[in-house]
Amino acid sequence: MVTTPPATRPANPRFSSGPCAKIPTFSLDQLSDAPLGRSHRAAIGKAKLAEAIELTREVLGIPEDYRIGIVPASDTGAVEMAMWSLLGARPATMLAWESFGAGWVTDVVKQLKIEAEIKTAEYGEIVDLKEVDFDTDVVFTWNGTTSGVRVPNGDAIPADRAGLTICDATSAAFAQDLPWDKLDVATFSWQKVMGGEAAHGMLVLSPRAVERLESYTPAWPLPKIFRMTKGGKLIEGIFKGETINTPSMLAVEDYLVALKWGQSVGGLAGLMARADANAKVLWDFCEGRDWIANLAQDPATRSNTSVCLKFTDGRITDGAAFAKAVAKRLEAEGVAYDIGAYRDAPAGLRIWCGATVETSDLQALMPWIEQAFEAEIDAQAAVAG
Numbered sequence: 001m002v003t004t005p006p007a008t009r010p011a012n013p014r015f016s017s018g019p020c021a022k023i024p025t026f027s028l029d030q031l032s033d034a035p036l037g038r039s040h041r042a043a044i045g046k047a048k049l050a051e052a053i054e055l056t057r058e059v060l061g062i063p064e065d066y067r068i069g070i071v072p073a074s075d076t077g078a079v080e081m082a083m084w085s086l087l088g089a090r091p092a093t094m095l096a097w098e099s100f101g102a103g104w105v106t107d108v109v110k111q112l113k114i115e116a117e118i119k120t121a122e123y124g125e126i127v128d129l130k131e132v133d134f135d136t137d138v139v140f141t142w143n144g145t146t147s148g149v150r151v152p153n154g155d156a157i158p159a160d161r162a163g164l165t166i167c168d169a170t171s172a173a174f175a176q177d178l179p180w181d182k183l184d185v186a187t188f189s190w191q192k193v194m195g196g197e198a199a200h201g202m203l204v205l206s207p208r209a210v211e212r213l214e215s216y217t218p219a220w221p222l223p224k225i226f227r228m229t230k231g232g233k234l235i236e237g238i239f240k241g242e243t244i245n246t247p248s249m250l251a252v253e254d255y256l257v258a259l260k261w262g263q264s265v266g267g268l269a270g271l272m273a274r275a276d277a278n279a280k281v282l283w284d285f286c287e288g289r290d291w292i293a294n295l296a297q298d299p300a301t302r303s304n305t306s307v308c309l310k311f312t313d314g315r316i317t318d319g320a321a322f323a324k325a326v327a328k329r330l331e332a333e334g335v336a337y338d339i340g341a342y343r344d345a346p347a348g349l350r351i352w353c354g355a356t357v358e359t360s361d362l363q364a365l366m367p368w369i370e371q372a373f374e375a376e377i378d379a380q381a382a383v384a385g
């Protein structure tokens with residue numbers, strides 16, 4: 001029975017899975033170079049947007065012949081832009097192992113009404129990529145943010161596939177090794193691993209994706225914010241910083257600051273190492289206890305960003321109420337904000353471990369979780385009488 005509060009508190013209790021914690025060095029005055037009140041089409045605005053694209057390429061190691069665009073509506077905008085523009089040319093396979101992947105299935109089946117094979121796995125598990133026909137267009141999420149299950153690597157994706165791979169990589173980019181040669185479309189937003197602002201999405205296209213865009217016209221109408229071609233040719237300007245509509249130059253500046261911080265901690269290798277070290281704190285914590293476990297079944301698929309934990313103690317009578325109460329206690333103590341499991345996911349905790357989170361804060365949080373768990377077990381027993 002632990003009743004005394006742990007001695008150390010996390011210096012930053014922000015463990016939300018999006019928007020995620022800002023970079024550890026963040027302060028608003030770092031944004032003072034933002035060209036506010038200027039047109040994004042003025043030279044200064046265009047230069048900032050182009051710099052955001054090129055720094056993204058540099059930090060993520062995206063090949064020179066891949067296009068990178070800043071697009072509207074965050075990661076959702078980027079995924080939907082890709083699906084609406086590219087799908088329909090050949091059969092599709094939709095993979096889902098948590099709610100965001102399931103959302104893309106709904107888009108394709110109910111809205112686009114495309115012939116698609118749907119392969120799903122329960123929360124905590126993953127679809128076997130070896131069973132997927134990559135001669136179809138395959139849509140999947142690299143890191144399932146709401147289940148904490150990720151694709152371990154791109155080995156199952158054939159180099160000579162006939163279909164396109166369309167990958168929602170929003171909670172993976174900058175924390176996990178994305179095999180660019182296996183991804184024809186990858187999307188992410190700034191608000192995840194880099195702790196940037198939401199609203200803008202990144203769309204990364206392989207040469208094969210561009211070839212599809214230039215050779216195929218979907219049967220359905222495309223709204224202006226989805227249109228990437230004109231007269232059958234790619235609008236190259238979009239991928240040089242001439243955005244389709246007006247971006248927030250404040251958010252762009254913030255992303256640039258985050259990218260430069262990323263470079264200062266060792267670039268992609270440094271960012272991935274930070275997420276790995278963070279997730280290990282949680283994995284080790286679970287290892288030593290029989291009342292809490294990783295939702296991801298196979299250790300190879302465990303996320304190092306959105307780590308999802310479930311309570312496994314046999315004394316718990318109402319799993320959902322219990323997990324909510326623990327999260328509420330931690331929030332009330334001011335030691336962890338926004339760590340309840342996603343609304344559609346199994347009950348538990350989801351603790352963001354991306355690069356902007358400090359390992360020492362996670363280390364400080366663990367005893368608090370233990371204390372909140374024990375307090376809640378006691379509270380439950382008291383109610384039961």
Ligand SMILES: Cc1ncc(COP(=O)(O)O)c(C=O)c1O
Pocket residue numbers: 017018073074075076077100101141143144145146168170171189191198199
């Ligand atoms: C895997 C995944 N896809 C899509 C989204 C939606 O992202 P956004 O709100 O940035 O569009 C999220 C947000 O958490 C996500 O985790």
